[in-house]
Amino acid sequence: MIDLALVLDNLPLYLRGTWTTLWLTFASLALGLVLAVPLGLARTSRNPLINGPVWAYTYFFRGTPLLVQLFMIYYGAAQFVWVRESVFWPLLSQAWFCALLAFTLNTAAYTAEIVRGAVQATPRGEIEAARALGMSRALVLRRIVLPSAFRRALPAYGNEMVFMLHGSAVASTVTIVDLTGAARIVNSRYYSPYEAFLTAAVFYLVLTFLIVGLVKLLERRWYAHLRPRPG
Amino acid sequence: MLDLQGYGPSILEGAVLTVEAALAGLGLSILFGLSGALAKLSSALPLRLLAGAYTTLIRGVPDLVLMLLVFFGGQMLVNDLVARMGWDHVDVGPFTAGVLTLGFVYGAYMAETFRGAILAVPAGQLEAARAFGMSPFLVFRRILLPQMLRHALPGFGNNWLVLLKATALLSVIGLDDMVRKAALAAGATRQPFTFYFAVALVFLALTTVSTLLLALAERRVRRGEARPA
Numbered sequence: 001m002i003d004l005a006l007v008l009d010n011l012p013l014y015l016r017g018t019w020t021t022l023w024l025t026f027a028s029l030a031l032g033l034v035l036a037v038p039l040g041l042a043r044t045s046r047n048p049l050i051n052g053p054v055w056a057y058t059y060f061f062r063g064t065p066l067l068v069q070l071f072m073i074y075y076g077a078a079q080f081v082w083v084r085e086s087v088f089w090p091l092l093s094q095a096w097f098c099a100l101l102a103f104t105l106n107t108a109a110y111t112a113e114i115v116r117g118a119v120q121a122t123p124r125g126e127i128e129a130a131r132a133l134g135m136s137r138a139l140v141l142r143r144i145v146l147p148s149a150f151r152r153a154l155p156a157y158g159n160e161m162v163f164m165l166h167g168s169a170v171a172s173t174v175t176i177v178d179l180t181g182a183a184r185i186v187n188s189r190y191y192s193p194y195e196a197f198l199t200a201a202v203f204y205l206v207l208t209f210l211i212v213g214l215v216k217l218l219e220r221r222w223y224a225h226l227r228p229r230p231g
Numbered sequence: 232m233l234d235l236q237g238y239g240p241s242i243l244e245g246a247v248l249t250v251e252a253a254l255a256g257l258g259l260s261i262l263f264g265l266s267g268a269l270a271k272l273s274s275a276l277p278l279r280l281l282a283g284a285y286t287t288l289i290r291g292v293p294d295l296v297l298m299l300l301v302f303f304g305g306q307m308l309v310n311d312l313v314a315r316m317g318w319d320h321v322d323v324g325p326f327t328a329g330v331l332t333l334g335f336v337y338g339a340y341m342a343e344t345f346r347g348a349i350l351a352v353p354a355g356q357l358e359a360a361r362a363f364g365m366s367p368f369l370v371f372r373r374i375l376l377p378q379m380l381r382h383a384l385p386g387f388g389n390n391w392l393v394l395l396k397a398t399a400l401l402s403v404i405g406l407d408d409m410v411r412k413a414a415l416a417a418g419a420t421r422q423p424f425t426f427y428f429a430v431a432l433v434f435l436a437l438t439t440v441s442t443l444l445l446a447l448a449e450r451r452v453r454r455g456e457a458r459p460a
Contacts, residue, residue, distance in 0.1 A: 063438040064431040065399035068410060072431060075417060076424030166293035173403055180296055193303030201292040201300070208291040 006195050010186050017182030018203055024096070024178060025168045028103035029161060035108040040115025041141075054112065061109030067170045069106055074098040074174045099171045107164050114160065118153035119145055151222050158215035162208055169204075179203055233429055238416035242426070245409030246433050252326060252408065253398045256333030257391060263338020268345035282342065289339035294397050297336055302328040302404040325406040329398075337394045344386030348379035381452045388445040392438055399434070409433060 007014075042054045061069065077083050077092045091097040122145050130140045172181035183200035187193050220227075235242065270282035289297070306323045313321050352375055360370040402410035413430045417423035 060431070060435065063435045065396040065410075065434060067399045067402075068427055068431045068434065071410070071414075072424060072427040075414075076427050079422050079424040169293035169295040170400070170403075172295075180293065180299070183296065184299065187299070187303055193300060193307060197296055197300035197304065200296050204293055204296060205288065205291040 002198070003192060003195050006186075006190060006192060007199050010182070010199075013177075013182045013185065014179065014199060014203060017177055017179040017200075018207070020171075020176065020181075021165070021168055021178040022207070024099060024103065024171055024176075025161075025165045028100060028107055028168070029164055031100075031104040032107035032111055032164075035104070036111035036115055037146075039108060039112035040119060043112060043116040044119050058109040058112050061106050062113065066102065066106050066167045067173065070099060070102040070170055070174060073102050095171075095174045095176050099168075099174060099176055103164065103168060103171075106167070107160060110160050110163070111157065114153050114156045115149065117156075118149035121152055122148060154215065154219060154222060158212065161211050161215070165207055165211060166204070233425060233432075235416070235425070235429060236420050236422075238412070238420070238426065241412045241416065242409050242429060242433070245407065245412035246437075248326075248406065249398050249401075249408045249410075250437070252330055252333070252401055252406065253395045255330045256337065256394055256398070259330060259334025260337035260341050260390070260394065263334055264341025264345050267338060267342025268349055271342060271346050272349060286339045286342050289336055290343075294332065294336045295400050295403065298329060298332040298400055298404055301332045301335075305331070325401060325404045329401040329404060329406055333394055333397060333401075337390055337397075340390045340393070341387070344383055344390060345379065347386070348381075348383035349375060351382040352378045381456075384445070384449050384452055388441070388449075391445075392441060395437060395441065396434065399430075 039054050039057070042050050043058070045051045073092070074095060077098070083089060083092060092101075126144055126148070127140055130144045135143065168178060169180040171178045172184055175181075177185065179200050183196045186199075187196035190196070267282045267285055270278040271286070273279060273282075302323070302325065305328055309321050309323050313319070356374055356378075357370055360374045361367075365373065398408065399410050402408050402414070405411075409430050410427075413426035417426045420426075
């Protein structure tokens with residue numbers, strides 16, 4: 001029933017698509033993480049001028065679909081003359097850049113809330129002890145708060161990585177030939193939906209398992225001190 | 232503020248379709264989720280394996296890919312069946328395909344949520360109910376369901392919010408939902424940002440209302456719990 005020859009013939013297309021999916025996903029995750037740490041810390045601030053704007057940002061990006069965010073940037077940017085005349089237009093007129101921007105802003109919003117939760121869960125006594133030892137606020141953050149917050153955030157962040165991998169499939173709606181885009185090309189070329197989409201599904205499944213495995217490895221490393229000692 | 236140039240009613244019409252698809256998908260996902268959870272906890276090995284494969288495989292693949300598979304593949308399957316039966320052509324519309332996929336995909340997430348909630352109900356209570364001679368269905372209705380609701384609600388709420396936002400993907404398979412209405416309006420007026428932003432605001436309103444309702448529901452199902460003194 002499944003035409004394996006068709007799948008094999010198009011394997012190069014799928015592999016190129018996999019590469020696009022991978023770099024889009026991991027570039028957005030990396031850029032998003034860099035943004036998310038200061039944003040998440042800003043969310044723990046008691047100053048409404050710092051906390052408020054970041055709250056609004058995460059509320060918007062977590063409350064609307066990624067597809068709509070992508071369309072707002074990809075189709076929407078051209079509406080404004082000042083955008084078209086700006087130095088960013090050569091970038092904003094390209095699909096890959098719009099996808100990267102939308103994905104980065106989206107994952108940064110989710111990750112910022114993960115960071116906020118992990119930072120707020122820091123035991124008060126640890127911070128007080130560090131302050132009593134004479135550490136500056138920056139040093140407390142670097143030595144005490146962030147290392148343990150990253151550890152607490154890891155399981156939730158692993159889920160976010162998988163969500164981003166799956167979310168990146170919407171890149172195929174703005175002409176990008178990622179893994180889903182490759183499957184859509186194969187489907188429209190041969191009208192064989194099973195071969196086209198099941199192949200992509202298997203690729204995604206493998207990528208998902210790889211990410212889950214990676215997080216498990218990291219967990220083993222970061223939680224080594226929590227493992228029961230042998231005998 | 233936002234000047235929708237007369238396309239407001241059309242976007243709202245699309246919003247109604249979006250909500251309908253999301254609610255239909257939710258109903259279906261609860262059915263799939265409950266069956267999946269009960270199968271996962273069943274004593275029959277084949278059922279456990281089947282449910283395990285369902286939740287693992289479905290949660291490992293993007294919903295858009297599954298949606299495209301059901302939309303194009305489902306149509307092909309129906310065409311084959313119909314031809315074999317000698318009937319006339321039957322069209323699997325984007326609404327049917329979309330709702331089926333949403334239900335099937337988010338059913339896998341619901342199954343995990345419900346499984347945890349069922350395990351949180353003390354097994355002794357279920358045994359006691361059986362010992363009183365209640366039928367399995369009565370045990371489910373009287374003992375399991377009311378108590379698992381409390382544990383299932385937070386995860387259920389998260390799943391609903393993800394499902395609601397995933398409804399936007401139905402525009403990709405051609406459903407005339409609000410994202411597609413916005414695309415049409417954007418093409419006619421050359422103001423894409425305005426219309427996609429309007430759609431984003433409607434989604435934001437829907438998720439906000441959902442969050443508020445879920446918080447209310449959570450207060451209600453927790454009303455029997457002891458408050459910290």
